[in-house]
Amino acid sequence: MTGTPPLVAAEVLAGQRRAVSRALTVVERGGPEAEALLQTLLPHTGHAHVVGITGAPGVGKSTLVDGLALAARAQGQTAGIIAVDPSSPFTGGAILGDRIRMQDATMDPGVFMRSLASRGQTGGLSRAAAASLTVLDASGFDWVLVETVGAGQSEIEIMALAESVMVVLAPGLGDDIQAIKAGILEIADLFVVNKADRPGADASVRELRAMLRLAADPPPWTPPIVTTVAAERRGLEQILAELARHRAFLEETGRRADRRTHQVETLVRQAVWDAVARRLAAAREDPGWARALTAVAAGTRDATGLADQVLRGAGGMADGIH
Amino acid sequence: MVLAAAERATPTSPCSPVGRAVWSGARYDDALGRARGMRDGGERVIRVLVAKPGLDGHDRGAKVIARALRDAGMEVVYTGLHQTPEQVAEAALQEDVQVVALSILSGAHPTLVPRIAGLLQQNGQGDVLLLLGGIVPEQDVASMLDAGVSRVFGPGTDTRDIVRYIQERVGDS
Numbered sequence: 111m112t113g114t115p116p117l118v119a120a121e122v123l124a125g126q127r128r129a130v131s132r133a134l135t136v137v138e139r140g141g142p143e144a145e146a147l148l149q150t151l152l153p154h155t156g157h158a159h160v161v162g163i164t165g166a167p168g169v170g171k172s173t174l175v176d177g178l179a180l181a182a183r184a185q186g187q188t189a190g191i192i193a194v195d196p197s198s199p200f201t202g203g204a205i206l207g208d209r210i211r212m213q214d215a216t217m218d219p220g221v222f223m224r225s226l227a228s229r230g231q232t233g234g235l236s237r238a239a240a241a242s243l244t245v246l247d248a249s250g251f252d253w254v255l256v257e258t259v260g261a262g263q264s265e266i267e268i269m270a271l272a273e274s275v276m277v278v279l280a281p282g283l284g285d286d287i288q289a290i291k292a293g294i295l296e297i298a299d300l301f302v303v304n305k306a307d308r309p310g311a312d313a314s315v316r317e318l319r320a321m322l323r324l325a326a327d328p329p330p331w332t333p334p335i336v337t338t339v340a341a342e343r344r345g346l347e348q349i350l351a352e353l354a355r356h357r358a359f360l361e362e363t364g365r366r367a368d369r370r371t372h373q374v375e376t377l378v379r380q381a382v383w384d385a386v387a388r389r390l391a392a393a394r395e396d397p398g399w400a401r402a403l404t405a406v407a408a409g410t411r412d413a414t415g416l417a418d419q420v421l422r423g424a425g426g427m428a429d430g431i432h
Numbered sequence: 433m434v435l436a437a438a439e440r441a442t443p444t445s446p447c448s449p450v451g452r453a454v455w456s457g458a459r460y461d462d463a464l465g466r467a468r469g470m471r472d473g474g475e476r477v478i479r480v481l482v483a484k485p486g487l488d489g490h491d492r493g494a495k496v497i498a499r500a501l502r503d504a505g506m507e508v509v510y511t512g513l514h515q516t517p518e519q520v521a522e523a524a525l526q527e528d529v530q531v532v533a534l535s536i537l538s539g540a541h542p543t544l545v546p547r548i549a550g551l552l553q554q555n556g557q558g559d560v561l562l563l564l565g566g567i568v569p570e571q572d573v574a575s576m577l578d579a580g581v582s583r584v585f586g587p588g589t590d591t592r593d594i595v596r597y598i599q600e601r602v603g604d605s
Contacts, residue, residue: 128556131528139476202477203502209523210512216526217519223526227507229477 119150125249127222133249134224137241140384148241148377151248156370158190158247158254159357162272164265169280170304171257172211174340174349179215179223181346182253189215189253190246191223192239194268196259202229208257222246237380239268240373269297271373273366274356276349278302279318281310295321298333299356302349306337331359386421393420398428478506478602480531483520484513485548488538493565497533500591501598517544521551524560530602533563533594541568541576549580561601565589 117136121129133151137144161178163171172193179189193208206225215221226238239256246254256272258265269275277298282305303314318335334352338345360366393399405411405428419427482498484491491513498508509527511520524532532552536544545564552560564576565585573584582601585594 127525131526135528197507198502201503202505204507205498205502206507206509206527207512209509209527213512213519217522225507225509225527227477 117147119147122147122151122245123154123248123250125251130222130245130249131224133245134242137245138226138238140237140241144241145381148244151244152374155244155247158243158251159274159353160243160247160254160256160272161353162269162275163255163257163278164259164269164275165278165280165302167259169278170340171259171278172208174278174302174304174338174346175255175257176212176215177338177340177343177346178255178349179212179221179253180218180343181350183215183218183220185350187252188220188250189222189255190249190251191215191221192226192242192246192254192256193223194226194228194239194256194258194265197227197229204228222249222251237377237384240271240376240380243271243373244377266297267376271369271376273360273369274299274353276300276302276353278304279314280305281308281314299331300333300349300352301335302345303335303337304340306345307339307342311337330363331356389420389423392423392425393427396425396427398426402427478531478598479509479527479529480506480533480598481509481511481520481524481527481529482533482535483511483515483523484535485515485517485520485544486536486538486540487514488536488540489513490537491535493537494533494535497535497565497591497594500595501533504595504599506598517547517551520548521555521557524552524557525555529560531561531563531598533565536564536566536568539567541566542572545576545581546579553580561598563594563598565594 117132118129119133122133133147136147163175165171175191175193179191182189191212193206193212195204195206195208197204204227206227208225209216209223212223216223224242226242229238243254243256256268258268275297277295277300279301281303301318303311303318305311315335315337322332334355336345336348336352338349340346357366360369396402402411402416406413406416416427480501482494482501484494494510498510501508509523509529511523515523520532520534532548534541534545534548541564545562549562552558552562558580562581563583563585564581568576568584568586576584583597
């Protein structure tokens, strides 16, 4: 908008809130400005402990994140939060309601919370998330907490960006273990059974223990199980302690560097993906696109050749078709 | 066959919003097209904060507005009830919204609105489009506009008018 001063990377690095907020908008949008900003910020990352929080709707993730941020503050640390909510595939719109349950932490000057809509992008969500984590990490937050509803490929990709992944369950929401076993169980570094004051919490913990014992080889890290009542702020310090223990494990075993490489790879992979998507969009705008497709359908042109032409970005889709 | 894989990738994520659309058949192409458009275009999505400052507990109106704006393709951050002016301004700052839509039915607008407008200004967000809805007596409208509100939408407003107004004011920025 007019009258808005240019975004200064130094202000982002200094954790200046308005600059951090605008930087998040820039990197979420993507494009050359985002790439340039990320390039400046990347060398300043690696300080934050990036934690992914996932679990079914209603298990109390947002309340837990609110409480964790406050618990971190009580220990003199700061926290940046990214909360992901789905966009409508039909209108692209979204209602982002995670702030409702994060009222306590978000007024603290040592906490910054941003809502991120999934925007229906293939893989683009993990790019936006990776870029947002980069901004918050570079801004100097001690903890970066990213919250998603735990279902689907892109959510798992986001969790793979985190150093520590927390899977949250609550008793009484049907068969918890069934709900988490597809893909999510394997990525957990820490299980949290929230709403532990409700009936069935003990059973959930027992089931989890049993499931973890089923592993054929004893894994180098066995995910601990923490019980919490986030609404009453019970059990949160224990989560922070287990997360710190997990980070120490990652560092001792060299896995922390691997995760960082993975995060950078995601940024690169998504930049490639974006470039391919742009080429494809341009090809579909080409006046010869429909004729080129017809030729493929008729067998007078092969699909791979057309694909190569799209990737080259040369245009002239119908050239050579008669 | 990179592109064939790319084409397939979306529908095979059954839980992503786009993937889910496959189940509703005919609308799938449309949804996929929109998702592609958003991804490829890098367009600026309009972000709106819908806030309920003050002590009244009636957020039916705010939710109707939030829903209408969402259906118009905007990203709507809803704060929940009983927000202080500081909370509203802080949420606008952290979420980097272009629009703040306030819903006040308690009659406290003469106190709350200038305070919120002042905080937005102070945070470097003086250019945010500030809208007010709810119960605002006719004689208060002028003072609300003076305080920095762009427009007051009273009871009975067609949500399409609000959508159009926002799109006209911030759509091209």
